Amino acid sequence: MFEAIAFYMFAFLTIAMFYIAVTTSQALYALTALASGMIFISAFYFILGADFLGAVQIVVYSGAVLALYAFGMMFFDTTRDIKEKQGNRYVVIGLSVLSALLVVVIFVTPLISSNITALYPIAEGVGNTQQVGMVLFTKYLVPFEVAAIMLLVAMVAGIVLAGKKMDLSLTLMSDAEIRTIKEEKTKKVLS
Amino acid sequence: MEIGLNHYLVLSTILFAIGLVGIMRRKNLLMLFFATEILLNSVNISFAAISHYYGDLTGQMFAFFVIAIAASEVAVGLGLLIVWHKRHGNIDLDLMSTMKG
Numbered sequence: 001m002f003e004a005i006a007f008y009m010f011a012f013l014t015i016a017m018f019y020i021a022v023t024t025s026q027a028l029y030a031l032t033a034l035a036s037g038m039i040f041i042s043a044f045y046f047i048l049g050a051d052f053l054g055a056v057q058i059v060v061y062s063g064a065v066l067a068l069y070a071f072g073m074m075f076f077d078t079t080r081d082i083k084e085k086q087g088n089r090y091v092v093i094g095l096s097v098l099s100a101l102l103v104v105v106i107f108v109t110p111l112i113s114s115n116i117t118a119l120y121p122i123a124e125g126v127g128n129t130q131q132v133g134m135v136l137f138t139k140y141l142v143p144f145e146v147a148a149i150m151l152l153v154a155m156v157a158g159i160v161l162a163g164k165k166m167d168l169s170l171t172l173m174s175d176a177e178i179r180t181i182k183e184e185k186t187k188k189v190l191s
Numbered sequence: 192m193e194i195g196l197n198h199y200l201v202l203s204t205i206l207f208a209i210g211l212v213g214i215m216r217r218k219n220l221l222m223l224f225f226a227t228e229i230l231l232n233s234v235n236i237s238f239a240a241i242s243h244y245y246g247d248l249t250g251q252m253f254a255f256f257v258i259a260i261a262a263s264e265v266a267v268g269l270g271l272l273i274v275w276h277k278r279h280g281n282i283d284l285d286l287m288s289t290m291k292g
Contacts, residue, residue, distance in 0.1 A: 154263030161270025
């Protein structure tokens with residue numbers, strides 16, 4: 001009973017927040033709606049008993065990813081309204097619902113048709129965080145390390161892409177100025 | 192009233208559809224990234240639900256890796272977006288077509 005109330009409340013809140021994030025014409029509204037939607041999604045993880053996943057969801061999504069988006073939005077002109085594609089909205093909604101249903105059917109049919117058994121069953125008497133640690137550092141150790149390297153590569157790429165020429169504004173310079181800077185650089189490399 | 196796996200799958204489908212609507216409607220690339228986050232989150236919900244109802248931890252593991260991939264995607268994507276915005280002054284998707292197909 002309690003679980004049902006929590007599920008329906010958070011489902012309604014999540015859908016409403018993501019609907020606002022998708023349809024609003026203000027970038028800041030979209031960002032805040034997305035942030036609250038992420039926090040409401042972590043509630044589902046807590047209901048499902050995946051405590052560590054819920055904590056990671058709050059830390060990574062609401063903390064890191066949305067802070068990064070807020071940081072990135074400072075670079076862009078967010079005060080003006082966002083233009084949207086003027087298409088047939090019924091076609092868009094119909095296609096979206098159809099493809100979403102298709103994806104779910106593709107992934108769920110094997111679950112229903114074959115009688116799958118748990119590969120790494122949830123152990124009794126241990127907390128969720130301990131179980132996650134045991135499975136992550138035994139069976140999924142290599143993917144874990146690969147994910148770590150991928151995050152390192154992403155961090156380096158972010159610094160290289162966004163941090164380059166932070167002191168000069170490439171939008172305010174003319175093309176000729178940018179070209180002279182480039183030529184100076186190539187001269188330096190050649191000499 | 193018991194909440195089963197189907198409830199979570201229906202919720203995940205609805206959120207996935209909302210994300211797809213966002214991807215098809217938006218012109219602004221930052222808003223497109225928001226819609227991508229919604230898609231990844233809806234998939235994560237179904238992973239966690241299947242993991243819970245089948246008593247298997249593999250779903251949660253995949254959700255962790257999806258979160259890691261989403262974080263790195265945001266870092267690289269925002270870096271590229273900032274570079275584009277510095278050069279061209281806009282992040283509209285329709286103005287990014289250079290081949291005029």
